[in-house]
Amino acid sequence: MGFITVKYGAGEERIANPNVLSSVLLHYLKSTCGYSDLSENVDLASETGEVIDLINKSKEYAKRFVDPRGTYILVKVTGGTFVGVLWKLCGIDGMGRIDGG
Numbered sequence: 001m002g003f004i005t006v007k008y009g010a011g012e013e014r015i016a017n018p019n020v021l022s023s024v025l026l027h028y029l030k031s032t033c034g035y036s037d038l039s040e041n042v043d044l045a046s047e048t049g050e051v052i053d054l055i056n057k058s059k060e061y062a063k064r065f066v067d068p069r070g071t072y073i074l075v076k077v078t079g080g081t082f083v084g085v086l087w088k089l090c091g092i093d094g095m096g097r098i099d100g101g
Contacts (some may be wrong), residue, residue: 042076
């Protein structure tokens with residue numbers, strides 16, 4: 001099984017090993033990508049926008065739901081709805097809008 005690339009923030013990427021439980025992978029990504037203080041859950045989406053929905057497959061191995069050497073985008077989950085790419089850039093909120101705008 002190959003590693004996956006996870007995009008987040010403004011041009012930031014992280015390599016991750018999906019050969020773990022989905023809950024472990026999501027927790028790892030949330031903390032290492034700098035979103036440990038985020039109260040909402042996170043999940044992954046494909047580059048075409050298809051949500052992988054690992055949050056509801058927490059006790060299964062993530063490698064079953066991702067492609068080896070695939071590229072995915074870290075997204076925030078709010079009330080069961082996936083609301084967008086997580087940005088970690090001063091002046092831009094979680095939906096890509098300029099803060100205060």
